[in-house]
Amino acid sequence: MNTFQQLGLEEHLLQAITDLGFETPSEVQQKAIPTLLSEENDLVALAQTGTGKTAAFGFPMLQKIDINSRTTQGLILSPTRELCLQITNELKLYGKYCKGLNVTAIYGGASITEQAKNVKRGAQIIVATPGRMKDMISRRLVDISKIDYAVLDEADEMLNMGFFEDIKSILSHTPQEKSTWLFSATMPKEVSIIAKKFMANPTEITVGHKNTGSKNVSHEYYLVGSRDRYAALKRLADANPQIFSVIFCRTKRDTQKVAEKLIEDGYNAGALHGDLSQNQRDLVMKSFRNKQIQMLVATDVAARGIDVDDITHVINYQLPDEIETYTHRSGRTGRAGKSGVSMVIITKSEQRKIKTIEKIIQKAFIKKEVPEGMEICEVQLKALAHKIHDTEINHEIDPYLEEINLLLEDTSKEELIKKFFSVEFTRFFNYYKGAKNLNSPKGNNSESEIRSDDQSARFFINIGKKDGYDWMSLKDFLRDNLGLGQDDVFKVDVKDSFSFFNTETVHMPKVLEFFTDFKQNGRYINVEITEKKERRGQRKFGKQKGGRSRRKDGFRSSGDRGRRKDRNNENSGRSPRRSSDFKPQGSGSSRPRRNRRK
Secondary structure (H helix, E strand, O other), rough: OHHHHHHHOHHHHHHHHHHHHOOOOOHHHHHHHHHHHHOOOOEEOOOOOOOHHHHHHHHEEEEEEOOOOOOEEEEEEOHHHHHHHHHHHHHHHHHOOOOOOOOEEOOOOHHHHHHHHHHHHHOOEEOOOOOHHHHHHHHOOOOOOOEEEEEEOOOHHHOOOOOOOHHHHHHOOOOOOEEEEEEEOOHHHHHHHHHHOOOOEEEEOOOOOOOOOOOOEEEEEEEEOOOHHHHHHHHHOOOOOOOOEHHHHHHHHHHHEEEEHHHHOOOEEEEEOOOOHHHHHHHHHHHHHHHOOOOOEOOHHHHHHOOOOOOOOEEOOOOOOOOHHHHHHHOOOOOOOOOOOOOOOOOOHHHHHHHHHHHHHOOEEEEEEOOOOHHHHHHHHHHHHHHHHHHOOOHHHHHHHHHHHHOOOOHHHHHHHEEEHHHHHHHHHHHOOOOOEEEEEOOOOHHHHHOOHEEEEEEEOOHHHHOOOOHHHHHHHHHHHHHHOOOEEEEEEEEEEOOOEEEEEHHHHHHHHHOOOEEEEEEEEOOEEEEOHHHHHEEEOOOOOOOOOOOOOEEEEOOOOOOOOOHHHHHHHHOOOOOOOOOEEEOOEEHHHHHHOO
């Protein structure tokens, strides 16, 4: 089927499709729409982000519900506020010729009273986030006991976010005879569980292969030292002058920190994460869609509502906790038939993850080198030349030309061109001259590449599961208190009353010094170095370097002090992006930033 007319949609919906400029249905729409229109059954549809899943379930629902009834007949659950609003707006556009249609969005961060009023006016379709929906059900502000259709959109992401119990509770208030449609980009075991638990013999539609990446996206990775991650990010941005990208971080804290550093260095950047108010998020997204922000730094959760077709690059500043999440990230680019690039910045300890991702997305990564300084200078120079060549002349400048010509009358054309381009070239040249090579010196996939135990120190710490920690929360606790990077704490092993963790040996003095007299809730937190285990789990005994005795249990006490200066000038130096003719953006602002005092 190559046209929407062949899918069985009614005329008023086809008219809306024409108004929206849709010409050919996507693969998931071709497969899902006829199935949902012709049958009253459950459906599981697997398709990548950006393939038109909203239309795939939206048009059948609009055709099947009774517009003349004020009863809620359709419920759509989505993981985030942004995606909830996006789906709501799209359904309103699809149903613009459905007289009397009321699609209501229910999400946190907005007035629950106002949302309840909108539902009470007669919402045939409710689009909701699980948390707010559960809250409104408990307050008896919404009735979904008579719905005919329930949609779980981005089901894998909702489960990754811990909404399983909320979804279970919400669906318990719906009738058993309803049709349930589950749409997801990936099919981890958690999604299979929910499909088996809440659906009866569902029809399965798969676009491409399960969990695979978009064919329009190429995948690259850059191997750098853990302290060079931000410097590598800046170089990748400078090497792509027309970049319009989403940069992914794992945590809200890192997202805000990276965005602030980019803004400080003169880039058009902004942050999108859960700690922003709804108004702040709306302003950031508006600036991003208008391209006032070129580099949007986001968490995985907040990025679920990003629906922009011309994103050129996705940059994985940090890999996600769940490898399947990578397919969601890379799906932000390569939309609407356009090509895109997904870049990953990794350290040696993360190389194995690349192989795992390749198996999931069934596409190979290309290992690339972080550009050298002079390569970037050349790229920027050529980009400026193309920009000047393509610039339309503004004749408002004509009255000033005589004075300008007089000033430059003794300058030849060749000299004038050199002077003009030197303004831009010199900025980048001065910044990058003498800049170090950021690429890891052993950048291949051999086993010797992986961070070895000889380069790391293993620590014992006297807190564990009984203190409320798991491996992730303990890692965050250590990283935040020690001021280390995301990958600087690894091999975290949490036991009941104690735990182990590793850092690179260079961080050993900092760890021991910090925990010398550290208290938490009135209790001393002790950290000690433990020797690597011998065969059969036996530890070495003897004396430490320097002649100090080791305790019988194989641990060292807090000892050596030491500080290491960060000599990485590029991480702390002034970025070439900052110049008088460049206006950085941040958090939705379009005002030029004033020069700051150092």
